[in-house]
Amino acid sequence: MSLPLPQNPDKMKRIFTGMTSRNADLILLILASQNIRARKSTGSRGIDISTFSDHADEATSQVAAYFRENRSGFEPVSSAAAIPAGFVSPGIFIIMGLLAVIHLGIEMTGTRWDCILAYGSSGMYIFQGDTYRAVTALFLHSDTAHLLGNLAGILLFAGPILRISGYGSGPLFVLFAGTGGNLINAGFRGTALLSIGASTAVMGAAGGLAAFQMMRKGPLRRRDRIMPLIAGATLMAFLSHGENTDVWAHVFGFLCGFFAGIFFFPLTTVCRFRFREPMALVITLIILVSAVFAGLMK
Known part of the structure; x- marks a missing residue:
C-alpha cells in the first residue's frame, strides 16, 4: 500500500531501489505503520521507494530495524550511505x-x-x-x-x-x-x-x-x-x-x-x-x- 503524497518530486528522495513488487509493498507497509509517507515507482532495475527528504534517514532506520528484529532472508539495499545522515543540516x-x-x-x-x-x-x-x-x-x-x-x-x-x-x-x-x-x-x-x-x-x-x-x-x-x-x-x-x-x-x-x-x-x-x-x-x-x-x- 502507498499513502497519498503531494505531487512535489523535488522534495522526494529515493531510499530503496531494485525492489520486487512484494518486497516494495512490505516496505511501504512498514513505513505506513510508523506514519512515514512513501510511494513506489518503476525504476531501471525494479521498483524504487521514495519519501520526503527530511524523513529519508528515519525511514531507512525503521526498515533496517524491522528486518533486524524479524531476521527475514530479505533485507533491502538502501541508496543511502552506511551513516545515512551526511554532515549538512x-x-x-x-x-x-x-x-x-x-x-x-x-x-x-x-x-x-x-x-x-x-x-x-x-x-x-x-x-x-x-x-x-x-x-x-x-x-x-x-x-x-x-x-x-x-x-x-x-x-x-x-x-x-x-x-x-x-x-x-x-x-x-x-x-x-x-x-x-x-x-x-x-x-x-x-x-x-x-x-x-x-x-x-x-x-x-x-x-x-x-x-x-x-x-x-x-x-x-x-x-x-x-x-x-x-x-x-x-x-x-x-x-x-x-x-x-x-x-x-x-x-x-x-x-x-x-x-x-x-x-x-x-x-x-x-x-x-x-x-x-x-x-x-x-x-x-x-x-x-x-x-x-x-x-x-x-
Missing part, C-alpha cells in the same frame, strides 16, 4: 555559528582569560558547586585555530548525529555527551587545571556514531560488531595529540557518547511522537541558559 550550522559568535565576541572585548577563569571546566571549582562549568566550557576556545579545529569536528561528527536523531534530540545528545565527559574528567582528575573547548562534545558525538554503527548492523560476527568501536577509538587517539590537549577529556567524552548512544538511539526509534524534537530542543536551550545564568550569578 541547518541545526549544525546554527551550532557552529553560535560557537563562532561567542569566540568573536570574547576576542573583540578582550575578555578571553576572564571568561576562561569564570566558565572553564575544573575539578576544583566543580567540586565546590560550579557544575555549570561543565556546560559553559564547551563554548570557550583558546584561539582561532582551536575554534576552527572543533568546528570541523562538529561538522564531521555532530552533523550526522543531528541528521540521524533530529534537530532537538541531536543537540541534546551532543550536549549531554560533552557535559558528561567534562564532569567525569573533573571527578577523575580533581585538580585546578582548567579545560575548555567543544572537543569533548565532538568526541562524544564520535562515540555516539560508533554506538549507532554497532547497533545498526544485522547478525554479525563478534569481531565485525566491535570494529566501529575500534575505529572510533583509533580516531579519538589520532585527534588527541598536540600541545595543551586535554586527552582525558577526549577519552571521557568519547566513552560518555558511546555508552549514552547504546541507550539513546534505540529510544529515539521507540519514542516517536509529534513534539519530541521541539521538547528536546527546549530542554537543550534551558540547560544552556541555566548554565550561563548560574555563571553570571556567581
Whole structure:
C-alpha cells in the first residue's frame, strides 16, 4: 500500500531501489505503520521507494530495524550511505555559528582569560558547586585555530548525529555527551587545571556514531560488531595529540557518547511522537541558559 503524497518530486528522495513488487509493498507497509509517507515507482532495475527528504534517514532506520528484529532472508539495499545522515543540516550550522559568535565576541572585548577563569571546566571549582562549568566550557576556545579545529569536528561528527536523531534530540545528545565527559574528567582528575573547548562534545558525538554503527548492523560476527568501536577509538587517539590537549577529556567524552548512544538511539526509534524534537530542543536551550545564568550569578 502507498499513502497519498503531494505531487512535489523535488522534495522526494529515493531510499530503496531494485525492489520486487512484494518486497516494495512490505516496505511501504512498514513505513505506513510508523506514519512515514512513501510511494513506489518503476525504476531501471525494479521498483524504487521514495519519501520526503527530511524523513529519508528515519525511514531507512525503521526498515533496517524491522528486518533486524524479524531476521527475514530479505533485507533491502538502501541508496543511502552506511551513516545515512551526511554532515549538512541547518541545526549544525546554527551550532557552529553560535560557537563562532561567542569566540568573536570574547576576542573583540578582550575578555578571553576572564571568561576562561569564570566558565572553564575544573575539578576544583566543580567540586565546590560550579557544575555549570561543565556546560559553559564547551563554548570557550583558546584561539582561532582551536575554534576552527572543533568546528570541523562538529561538522564531521555532530552533523550526522543531528541528521540521524533530529534537530532537538541531536543537540541534546551532543550536549549531554560533552557535559558528561567534562564532569567525569573533573571527578577523575580533581585538580585546578582548567579545560575548555567543544572537543569533548565532538568526541562524544564520535562515540555516539560508533554506538549507532554497532547497533545498526544485522547478525554479525563478534569481531565485525566491535570494529566501529575500534575505529572510533583509533580516531579519538589520532585527534588527541598536540600541545595543551586535554586527552582525558577526549577519552571521557568519547566513552560518555558511546555508552549514552547504546541507550539513546534505540529510544529515539521507540519514542516517536509529534513534539519530541521541539521538547528536546527546549530542554537543550534551558540547560544552556541555566548554565550561563548560574555563571553570571556567581
